[in-house]
Amino acid sequence: MDLITLAHGAGGKLTAKLIDNLFKKYLGNEYLFQGDDGAVLSLPTSKIVFSTDSFVVSPRIFPGGDIGKLAVYGTVNDLAVMGAKPLFLSLGLILEEGLMIPELERIIQSIAEAAKITGVKIVTGDTKVVEKGKGDQIYINTSGIGVINAPFIPTGRAAKPGDKILVNGFLGDHGAAILACRENITGDFISDCAPLNDLIELILENFPVHTMRDPSRGGLAATLNEIAKQSRVGIELWEESIPIRPQVKTLCGYLGLDAFALANEGKVVVILPSEVATEVLETMKTHPLGQNAAIIGEVKNEPQGIVYLKNAFGGERIIDMPLGENLPRIC
Amino acid sequence: MDLITLAHGAGGKLTAKLIDNLFKKYLGNEYLFQGDDGAVLSLPTSKIVFSTDSFVVSPRIFPGGDIGKLAVYGTVNDLAVMGAKPLFLSLGLILEEGLMIPELERIIQSIAEAAKITGVKIVTGDTKVVEKGKGDQIYINTSGIGVINAPFIPTGRAAKPGDKILVNGFLGDHGAAILACRENITGDFISDCAPLNDLIELILENFPVHTMRDPSRGGLAATLNEIAKQSRVGIELWEESIPIRPQVKTLCGYLGLDAFALANEGKVVVILPSEVATEVLETMKTHPLGQNAAIIGEVKNEPQGIVYLKNAFGGERIIDMPLGENLPRIC
CATH class of the missing domain: 3.90.650.10 (PurM-like C-terminal domain)
Structure with missing residues (x-):
């Protein structure tokens, strides 16, 4: 069985293999393929919303969803409630040594599907691996950028008596x-x-x-x-x-x-x-x-x-x- | 001794207390004080670099630095090598139950200092807590946005024979x-x-x-x-x-x-x-x-x-x- 090892997070050959075989394969787009330390993005406007969320849900798969779907929808929803159109997500993975690679593959597929449904692109990413017993299979961070076109922006500070x-x-x-x-x-x-x-x-x-x-x-x-x-x-x-x-x-x-x-x-x-x-x-x-x-x-x-x-x-x-x-x- | 408990990550009273007593106190700025699900940012230009990195370094404190400093400089450097001026960072924390709050406070102070030195603002954040034995005190994700003014953007694809x-x-x-x-x-x-x-x-x-x-x-x-x-x-x-x-x-x-x-x-x-x-x-x-x-x-x-x-x-x-x-x- 193919398992995640500490070397998968060391930035060498095995990290590169994960990037090619999983991330580029399922999430690939013109930005991710740039292959640099960050993605160069031309936004349609300079007024944006920026949001971040980490996902540590247990169990990872549950009726109605899984941690991958949750990680995409969670940040998409945070951008949307701010009145922004979600466009770009980053993906930061913290994997536990021993995670089965087919299991990781399923989660990445789920992320890809959720990104497609919501029209966002995963444009930059990072993978770290921690020793067995220092994590719980997989933790995911997604950060997101959405653009604002609306004339007004909803905020928690704007509720008015009578609303x-x-x-x-x-x-x-x-x-x-x-x-x-x-x-x-x-x-x-x-x-x-x-x-x-x-x-x-x-x-x-x-x-x-x-x-x-x-x-x-x-x-x-x-x-x-x-x-x-x-x-x-x-x-x-x-x-x-x-x-x-x-x-x-x-x-x-x-x-x-x-x-x-x-x-x-x-x-x-x-x-x-x-x-x-x-x-x-x-x-x-x-x-x-x-x-x-x-x-x-x-x-x-x-x-x-x-x-x-x-x-x-x-x-x-x-x-x-x-x-x-x-x-x-x-x- | 004040310790991080699972309730600190549940989005209720104790999460709010962490936000007020640590994050707003040390990292506070006009964006973070918005207090919404994401930060509304007006960028000076619409051409940006977006980058993400998680930090799981062990030990957390080492000669010359600590995980907090590393988390800020790491993402700042990723943006800078892409030719961007780093402006905004997100901060995602995954804390292990039992982490001492004064220890977390020291890390947040270190993040604040590094942000000040580099001229970036922490504008949005998230905190999760996992059970003892499912983490290693603290993992940090920072994602960053930098703006590009330069006419050319350095990329790994542009090295030329003779360079x-x-x-x-x-x-x-x-x-x-x-x-x-x-x-x-x-x-x-x-x-x-x-x-x-x-x-x-x-x-x-x-x-x-x-x-x-x-x-x-x-x-x-x-x-x-x-x-x-x-x-x-x-x-x-x-x-x-x-x-x-x-x-x-x-x-x-x-x-x-x-x-x-x-x-x-x-x-x-x-x-x-x-x-x-x-x-x-x-x-x-x-x-x-x-x-x-x-x-x-x-x-x-x-x-x-x-x-x-x-x-x-x-x-x-x-x-x-x-x-x-x-x-x-x-x-």
């Missing part, structure tokens, strides 16, 4: 799929791992979005708490309106977790003026990734920096920033 | 320092870890460089073999002209290694027309990082893709692409 809060579908599916895998819990748990750039483009082209963010690690709870603090507003959520699958609710009860703190990898929170909320909702529903979209709450003047949940009976509870101690390596 | 090959000083110092550390060998071994952007700017402003590359992992041997293949030329090296410290030669003999395959972290190989070689050498020597610069060889028509070493007695031997099996985690 409505929308989400494009069921929350917590990625976190639930990973946890179910790890705990050997059977059931209908599938990660929502998906590229959001197309759906987001559709929204941004037509509506004046104030804030947009993908509630990945830390889930809806972390994302809205960040926004409430950045924008100095209160955020009211409507319990009955938040789409969560029944099996995810059950799993959370079983594991003692809050579904609002579970990670998503194909969801976007959109905050914009109340007047256009219904129209945006209808637009989102026309897209395959927005079929279960919902208006889930409203931005308030007060209490600043606080997210709270209201139910139909008038009950209220604060949704705090999660601590996260039960949710390691979710992405 | 002279220069290097800015002693080779193998970084590799020797790391290996001496690991093997507990005492002696005067200090990494050459340094930012090359200033020296390179001085050269590029004044001379028509064909090829420029920093011989890091895999050393001079890997770098010149890559260039010989990319440019379809032969490369002749002059043994007596290549600056290597006596103690590094001795260490290589002791460990059975080739000094040409040892990593450098503050060296640049410059290939340009013979007519200007002496003048470039003099210019390099005016710079603190070029005091021991030398002309070490010449590009030949033949044999294509081959690097060979000639000595004063007419002896010749081929310098092959290193395999690298003895040099893991050198950067």
